[in-house]
Amino acid sequence: MSRRANGTRARLYGDLAWTWPIISPPEDYAGEAEAHWRILERDSRIPVRTLLHLGCGGGHLDHTLKRHCQVTGVDVSPTMLDLARTLNPDVEYVQGDMRTVRLDRVFDAVLIADSISYMCTEADLLAAFRTAFVHLPPDRVFLTYVEQTPDTFQEGRTTSTTHARGGVEITFVENLHDPDPRDTTFESRFLYLIRDRGQLKVEKDLHRCGVFPLATWERLLRKARFEPLRVDTGEQDQEGGTVATFVGRRPPTRARPSGTVRPTARRRTDPRQIARHSRRS
Numbered sequence: 001m002s003r004r005a006n007g008t009r010a011r012l013y014g015d016l017a018w019t020w021p022i023i024s025p026p027e028d029y030a031g032e033a034e035a036h037w038r039i040l041e042r043d044s045r046i047p048v049r050t051l052l053h054l055g056c057g058g059g060h061l062d063h064t065l066k067r068h069c070q071v072t073g074v075d076v077s078p079t080m081l082d083l084a085r086t087l088n089p090d091v092e093y094v095q096g097d098m099r100t101v102r103l104d105r106v107f108d109a110v111l112i113a114d115s116i117s118y119m120c121t122e123a124d125l126l127a128a129f130r131t132a133f134v135h136l137p138p139d140r141v142f143l144t145y146v147e148q149t150p151d152t153f154q155e156g157r158t159t160s161t162t163h164a165r166g167g168v169e170i171t172f173v174e175n176l177h178d179p180d181p182r183d184t185t186f187e188s189r190f191l192y193l194i195r196d197r198g199q200l201k202v203e204k205d206l207h208r209c210g211v212f213p214l215a216t217w218e219r220l221l222r223k224a225r226f227e228p229l230r231v232d233t234g235e236q237d238q239e240g241g242t243v244a245t246f247v248g249r250r251p252p253t254r255a256r257p258s259g260t261v262r263p264t265a266r267r268r269t270d271p272r273q274i275a276r277h278s279r280r281s
């Protein structure tokens, strides 16, 4: 496991976090949040009343999800959590790393959305899956999704968007580059053209993200003891959107076949033990 989450070094979640609600407004997340909720509702065998959202960022997804259930958001960045608390004062937020955080309670479902892309090694991805697992009781589900695989990654892909709010206009440019296709990471370089009341400022940022074949996702979900199910949402695309959505179910506790006796109970009724006990008394 890498010592620091790669997302924690990113300026977007630190000194440039104030740009987040401008370049990626909460209202843009309503459709995605509803799509996640539909899958959680459909694949959960019991109603989802509590949801743990790991890597919740500025709480833009939570803004919609909280209408359906009680959300607890976890993020490694205190600055992003401040934004989330401002947007959703009615949601509980906790600072923590999705690879290691332990809240010592369970939830009806766990979600890791776009923040999963900051898991750069198999050890990171597995650790995040294990965090999801320990926060679920048996028979409950975990939802996550894949944004890039080695097959869909497009070297040099560059996108740009422009948004304005409160007299500030930001053109946000993202460029993808994979310096070493043999490893499990790629670089996402960001350029921010910030025009504040006529004055232009240019800021740069570098994010390192993980890229794994779908077979690795499935293998690691199984290793974390989930029963993985690949879900067709009908919304998948190869142009930088979702490649695959996974639901992992924590297996139900196996009911003992009727008529079987616990080994400890058998020991207690072992005639030799009874004899030993009665000799001692």
Ligand SMILES: C[S@@+](CC[C@H](N)C(=O)[O-])C[C@H]1O[C@@H](n2cnc3c(N)ncnc32)[C@H](O)[C@@H]1O
Residues within 6 Å of the ligand: 005, 006, 007, 008, 013, 029, 054, 055, 056, 057, 058, 059, 060, 061, 062, 074, 075, 076, 077, 080, 096, 097, 098, 099, 113, 114, 115, 118
């Ligand atoms: C793209 S933002 C998520 C935005 C979010 N979907 C929203 O609704 O605002 C990615 C988030 O992942 C968080 N992150 C990165 N690595 C993390 C880790 N190891 N544990 C928890 N959060 C992490 C970053 O701090 C950042 O807030």
